[in-house]
Amino acid sequence: MIELENISLAYNNHRVLDGVSFTAQFWERLAILGGSGEGKTTILKIILGLIRPDAGRVVVDGQDITGLSESQLRSVRRKFTIVFQEGALFDSMNVKENVAFCLREQGGYSDEEIDRQVETLLKRVGIERAIDLMPEELSGGMQRRAAIARSLAACEPRMMLYDEPTTGLDPLTAENICGLINDLSSGDPGERKGNIIVTHDVVTASKVADRFLYLKEGRVIFDDDLPALLNTDDPELRKFINSLLLIGKEAYPTGG
Amino acid sequence: MRVQKVLAELQDFYVLAVRSLVGIFRKPLYVRETVEQMDYAGAGSFVIVFLVSLFIGMALSLSISTELATMGLKMYTGKIVGIAIIREVGPVAIALSFAGRVGSGMASEIGSMVLGHQVDMLRVFGMDVVKKLVTPRVVSATLMLPLLTVIGDAAALFGGYYISVFVSHQSGSFYWSQLAAVMSFKNLFIGLAKPFLFGYLIAVISCYMGLATRGGARGLREATTAAVVLSTIMILVANFILIRLLFLVLGMDA
Numbered sequence A: 001m002i003e004l005e006n007i008s009l010a011y012n013n014h015r016v017l018d019g020v021s022f023t024a025q026f027w028e029r030l031a032i033l034g035g036s037g038e039g040k041t042t043i044l045k046i047i048l049g050l051i052r053p054d055a056g057r058v059v060v061d062g063q064d065i066t067g068l069s070e071s072q073l074r075s076v077r078r079k080f081t082i083v084f085q086e087g088a089l090f091d092s093m094n095v096k097e098n099v100a101f102c103l104r105e106q107g108g109y110s111d112e113e114i115d116r117q118v119e120t121l122l123k124r125v126g127i128e129r130a131i132d133l134m135p136e137e138l139s140g141g142m143q144r145r146a147a148i149a150r151s152l153a154a155c156e157p158r159m160m161l162y163d164e165p166t167t168g169l170d171p172l173t174a175e176n177i178c179g180l181i182n183d184l185s186s187g188d189p190g191e192r193k194g195n196i197i198v199t200h201d202v203v204t205a206s207k208v209a210d211r212f213l214y215l216k217e218g219r220v221i222f223d224d225d226l227p228a229l230l231n232t233d234d235p236e237l238r239k240f241i242n243s244l245l246l247i248g249k250e251a252y253p254t255g256g
Numbered sequence B: 001m002r003v004q005k006v007l008a009e010l011q012d013f014y015v016l017a018v019r020s021l022v023g024i025f026r027k028p029l030y031v032r033e034t035v036e037q038m039d040y041a042g043a044g045s046f047v048i049v050f051l052v053s054l055f056i057g058m059a060l061s062l063s064i065s066t067e068l069a070t071m072g073l074k075m076y077t078g079k080i081v082g083i084a085i086i087r088e089v090g091p092v093a094i095a096l097s098f099a100g101r102v103g104s105g106m107a108s109e110i111g112s113m114v115l116g117h118q119v120d121m122l123r124v125f126g127m128d129v130v131k132k133l134v135t136p137r138v139v140s141a142t143l144m145l146p147l148l149t150v151i152g153d154a155a156a157l158f159g160g161y162y163i164s165v166f167v168s169h170q171s172g173s174f175y176w177s178q179l180a181a182v183m184s185f186k187n188l189f190i191g192l193a194k195p196f197l198f199g200y201l202i203a204v205i206s207c208y209m210g211l212a213t214r215g216g217a218r219g220l221r222e223a224t225t226a227a228v229v230l231s232t233i234m235i236l237v238a239n240f241i242l243i244r245l246l247f248l249v250l251g252m253d254a
C-alpha cells in the first residue's frame, strides 16, 4: 500500500503541491488528472523518492520512505517502475541495449539468455522489429513501448507508474498504448500489477483506470470512480473532462 | 537564505568530489564506461592538445629568442622555453583546452541526461549515479590529462626547437642540451603533478554542473558555461596554490 500524507513541495518559492493526500493499493488502477504544470510528474517522483517533499510523508508498505537515503531507497524502488513522458531511453544505446540494461547491470545472465529475454519483451510490447534502432530513430509510440519493455526487464514491479503515456501520440497509437497498459495490469484485483497513470488526457485515463484523482492548485479535489467523475457538478472539472462527457453519452453509463 | 544555498551547494560539491573517488574502490567497477571515457577524453583530445601546444611553443620561442637577441643571450632560448613550457604554460594551457573540450562535453552530456529523465531512470533502476556517471569521468580525466600534458609538452618543445633553429638560426644541439639541463626532477615533478589535480578538478566540476542542470535548453546552456568558467578559474587558482605548496615542500625560494 502507498500512502501520501499531506505532501507539500515548492520549487524556489513556487508552491507546486500543497497538502496532497491519498492512499492506493498496489493493484489499483489509478489516474491522476490535472492541467499541465499542476505537479503531476512531481507526485510520481515523490512516490519513488526521487524528490523529497518539503513536508508530509510517503509510506510504502508501512515504511516511511521520506527520510531514506539513496541506497535505502533501492529496495523501495524495486516495487515500482516508471515510464517517463518521452520514454527516457538511454540515448547512447540502441533499443536492444536499453532493454537489456538492467539484466546486464544485475549480471549473471549469459548473452544468449539476454538476447532471448529482450526478444520476448520486445514481442510483448510489439516492437520486435525496432531491436537495432537508436532511440532517436523511434516514433513517440515506439519510444514508450521500448521504455515499457526496459522497465519490465528490470524486475517484477508490483506497480507501474506512467507519466503522460499517450501525450503527443496520434489517436490510434494512443489506443494501442492504452491496450498495452491494460494487458500489463490484467488479472484479478488484489493480484494484478496496478498502475498509476498521470495525464491531462481524460479519454486515455478513462480507458486504463478505475479510480480518478483530480489535482488542482496543489491539492486533490476529486477522488472517485468513473460514474462519479462523469456526474461531477464541479464546473471546473466538468470543463476539464469535457471531451470525455461528449463520448460519455454513448459509451459510458452516466447513471443519470 | 542565499548564503545557506551556497553553503548547501558547496557541501554537495564536496560530497561529490569525495564520493567519486570512493567509487573506485567499491564494486561494481564500471570498466567499460571508464575505458569509453578515456577514449573520449584522451584519444579524442589528442589533436587539439597537439595543435595548441605546438603553436604556443613556437610563439613562445619566437618572442623569447627575439627579446634575448637584443641582449646577446639568444642561446638561452632553450632553457627559458623549457622551464616555461614544462612548469607553467604546458600544464595550464593544456588543462584549459581540456576544460573547454572535455569539461563542456561532460556537463552537457550529463545535463541532457538529467533533463531527459535518464538520470532519474538510473536511480529508479537502483543504480548509484555517482559511481555510474561521475567516477568513470573523474578517473578518465585524472589519468588522461597528465598523459596529454606529456604529449603537449613534447609538441611545444619541438615547436620551440623549430623556431630557434630555422627562424632564429641557433644551434639545434645547443637548444636540446639547454633543455636537458632544465629537465630536473623538480621541474618535471611540478609539471606532471599539476595535470593530475587539474584533470580531477575539471571532471568533478563539470559532472557537478551537469547533475545540477535544471530548466530546459537554457538550463543546459548555463550548466555548460558554468562548467567551463568555473573549471578555468579553478585551474588558475589551483595552479598558483600548488606551486606555492610545492616550492615549500621541494625547498625552492621565490
Ligand SMILES: Nc1ncnc2c1ncn2[C@@H]1O[C@H](COP(=O)(O)OP(=O)(O)O)[C@@H](O)[C@H]1O
Pocket: A011, A012, A016, A034, A035, A036, A037, A038, A039, A040, A041, A042, A043, B214, B215
Ligand atoms: N526541477 C524543477 N525546478 C523548478 N521548477 C520545477 C522543476 N520541476 C518542475 N518544476 C515546476 O513545477 C511545476 C509542476 O511541474 P510538473 O510536476 O512537471 O507538472 P506536470 O507534470 O503536472 O505538468 C511546473 O510549474 C514546473 O515548471
Ligand SMILES: [Mg+2]
Pocket: A040, A041, A042, A085, A163, A164
Ligand atoms: Mg509532467
